[in-house]
Amino acid sequence: MSLQDEAVGLLQQLLRLNTVNPPGNETIAAELLRDYLEANGVEVELYSRTPERANLVARLRGGDGPSLCFLSHTDTVVAEPDEWSRDPWSGDLADDHIWGRGALDMKNQVAASAVAIASLAREGFKPPGDLIFVAAADEEVGKNFGLQWLCEEHPDAVRVDYAINEGGGERVELGGNAYYLCATAEKMTAPFRVIVHGRSGHASMPGIADNALVKTAPMIERLAAYRPEPSIGPEVAGFLDAVLGEHPAPADVLSRLAAVDQLAVETIEPLLSFTLSPTMIEASERRNVVPGTCELVVDRRLLPGQTPEDVEPIMRQILGDGDYELETLERFGGTRSTLDTPLWTAISDWVSETEPGAKLAPLCCAGFTDSHWLREAFGTVAYGFFPLRTMDVELASRLIHSADERTHVDDLRLGVEFLRAAARSLA
Secondary structure, three states: OOHHHHHHHHHHHHHOOOOEOOOOOHHHHHHHHHHHHHHOOOEEEEEEOOOOOEEEEEEEOOOOOOOEEEEEEOOEOOOOHHHOOOOOOOOOEEOOEEEOOOOOOOHHHHHHHHHHHHHHHHOOOOOOOOEEEEEEOOOOOOOOOOHHHHHHHOHHHHOOOEEEEOOOOEEEEEOOEEEEEEEEEEOEEOOEEEEEEOEOEEOOOHHHOEOHHHHHHHHHHHHHHOOOOOOOOHHHHHHHHHHOOOOOOHHHHHHHHHOOOHHHHHHHHHHOOOEEEEEEEEOOOOOOEEOOEEEEEEEEEEOOOOOHHHHHHHHHHHHOOOOEEEEEOOOEEOOEOOOOOHHHHHHHHHHHHHOOOOEEEEEEEOOOOOHHHHHHHHOOEEEEOOOEOOOOHHHHHHHOOOOOOEEEHHHHHHHHHHHHHHHHHOO
16 A cells, blocks of 8 residues: 555545534544554554543654654534535545545644654654654644643653644745745734723613714724734745845835735735734624623734734724723734754755755744644744645635635645655654
8 A cells, every 4th residue: 555545544534533623522533543553563642631632642762863743633623514515524535635624724634644654663764863743632722632731731742852733835836936835933813802981871862872882993993904014024034035035125025025926915914013803893782772881802913022012002002092991812822933943954955856946935824823832832943834736725725614625635645755754854
């Protein structure tokens, strides 16, 4: 059996397991992977905070050199079967695509990682440091059952020097040249709530009340219209080096990229500054009651290194004077890894060898992944890279978390080849 067939078969089995989060039942996936890996001579441990939310940590022991982790998660988001052309938990193989919820996010990388480490074990490969495969629970919702919990409660099980995770690997063409994107950082998600105070009253006599909803409306408009001062961080600088060969002034970046390709503009625009997106509002529960309070939730994504405290003065300046409260709801992510590492060199070399003339370009994820837990806990150099070459990148981006999610068998094979090469590169 070829490694591609092995990966396809394992992925199909994983897709037939409904591991939707919530409620999550990642243990069934972890046990399937455990049985497969142990049959191939890989050491495996399961760790779980609750019985149905198991995390798998597989290990190929090495020497005293740098350790490498293939990082992934087994939970998925919900799927509405009526919206799909096929059963979302079928794992169907049709027209060289494997169908199912999680086929792109990210059971394809789970299967490829398992096959990569299992095949290396069969070959007697001795890594320079431990080669680890983590199939974590609870990435999609993040309620501390997955990698965060492992880092806190079982740090020695997941402490690594390098990690390869999701978040990049797409092949894009810009200005007629090919680039593979590699996520080396991620923005911090730091949503906040604004509670605007007014005075309630009967809706038939609006003049005697002070409508908090109406007071909130201009705040929403100002938040949506605000454009922060752009800046060029290390990831954007690396992208510009690859695509333009130089660093324009921050204010000129988008116009310069527009001359190359609009996709480059869409990719880089949210990475030049923090972003603000008003997304939720709650006021009166009754049509005939003027609300005395109005709650507005704003999705805020900060650049790596920024904190909510850094930008709070700007938030208050945008909102203006008034009777309101401002509260940060949570903060996740906002970490980065340097590009000057052996793993970056290895990925760049693999891209050049796989597709001569193509270049590796760094990127900062506008969202966040589990990589930040490793960076924060251990200073791990973590990159998001799983090559996507055959499937159209725009189609793939539309299918993630959507109906008819599927992955191409050639991309699955390429992923196995890349991970095997990455493991060997640090030797």
